[in-house]
Amino acid sequence: MKTVGIVGVGLIGGSFGLALRKAGFTGDILGVSSERSIADATERGAVDRGATLEEAAGACDLLFLSQPIFGIIETLRKLDPMVRPDTLVTDAGSTKQAIVEEAARSLRRCTFLGGHPMAGKELRGVGAADADLFRGRPWVLTSDLDHPLRQWIAAFGAREIILDPARHDRLVAWSSHLPQLASSALAAVIHDHAPDAGTVAGPGLLDSTRLAMSSFDLWRDILETNQREVSAALDAYIARLQTLRQDFEGEFAKGREFSRSLRQPG
């Protein structure tokens, strides 16, 4: 792996470049992004220089697509004529089925490996990029393809998890998309019914509304590409809230058990 191209140099793409450098990657890193992002990313050392998609696709052993989901899908649609057959294309999209299906349809001349580094922060853009963003965090791959990328992921300190796309999308519907909707709906309903609830807010309300700070920009594509699983999770949550009053004690006990298990070391 001598030359890497990062398509979409924001928080995740920029962090990928910085993490590669920190882990000892000495090859070229090309960035395909807006002029502004390339200027910032070059200054921060996340990429060496900007390139067009065609240039990067022809030059790189690895292409890392870190745009929003529909941006990745757009890139996949035009990438095939540009790539070298020995290039590996991977991505960082938050849902995997739509992207992996598009890659299977559109990208015939080289190999694609779906990926989802489960990291992020409230700030966006390459200015917030961090070489340690992936440390200790899961990095989902959609197959166990043998490729040096996996050694770099390990070198970042991330925890590789192999999941097929359907299973990934189902799990994140529960672990990430449902909590987001629960938090946004909670904050929105308090906004309408008790806008002054903040006067008696404790740390619990802050925890419960932290996800609701997220911008919808990041969520539009996620919700659209994981509709079926998100709807199923949301329906189950509504049903559970409807029956909660019949057995507060039992549901508190179950919730406590799950919450504790999440916090078990290992």
Added chain:
Amino acid sequence: MKTVGIVGVGLIGGSFGLALRKAGFTGDILGVSSERSIADATERGAVDRGATLEEAAGACDLLFLSQPIFGIIETLRKLDPMVRPDTLVTDAGSTKQAIVEEAARSLRRCTFLGGHPMAGKELRGVGAADADLFRGRPWVLTSDLDHPLRQWIAAFGAREIILDPARHDRLVAWSSHLPQLASSALAAVIHDHAPDAGTVAGPGLLDSTRLAMSSFDLWRDILETNQREVSAALDAYIARLQTLRQDFEGEFAKGREFSRSLRQPG
């Protein structure tokens, strides 16, 4: 205010004793609690010695009831014959209407001022008590009665808020009780539908399930004494989740606005 009695010396009662001492209170502090709690509280300096309720009621200028809600109600039912007419009885119960109504019924010979210091932590018991537990946190009082207690609350660094009991119970239904139910139900439904969701858990799932770590012991009395307001909030939340899919973008925007307003300084 020369002698203070703390009835129920756990996290809140113990912290009240420690906060009084830290703020310069030099009078006697009697504790009415289990033998074990009194031993721990004495060792930590939160109380000077244990006493029976009768003894404390006869000796104290201020009685601070910091038991669970139904414990406070039980105490109020038997306190009247024991108290001096110049004693102020106050409390730390998490709901206010049931307690203030019981005090109006049962406590005729002295004054009662309902209170709710909005502080806590995951650990319980006097071992976790902290002189700074109330610092920067709201301390609700159910009237603006002129009494030295209010100067001590200010000296603890707490933020006094006067709310009548009905308004208090309505606001905490939204700011505290609904977030608790939302978190417990979320954790319980994931427990049943996707127990392995933890393998791809990010910080959002941890935030969303932190309240679900709470023990039901603390919640039984709260939910029972605030049923009407809690039910109304829960119904509104369910209705909002049901219509969420029709306007994700608008609800995200509202939720974001409320969550940001919570975090505005001042």
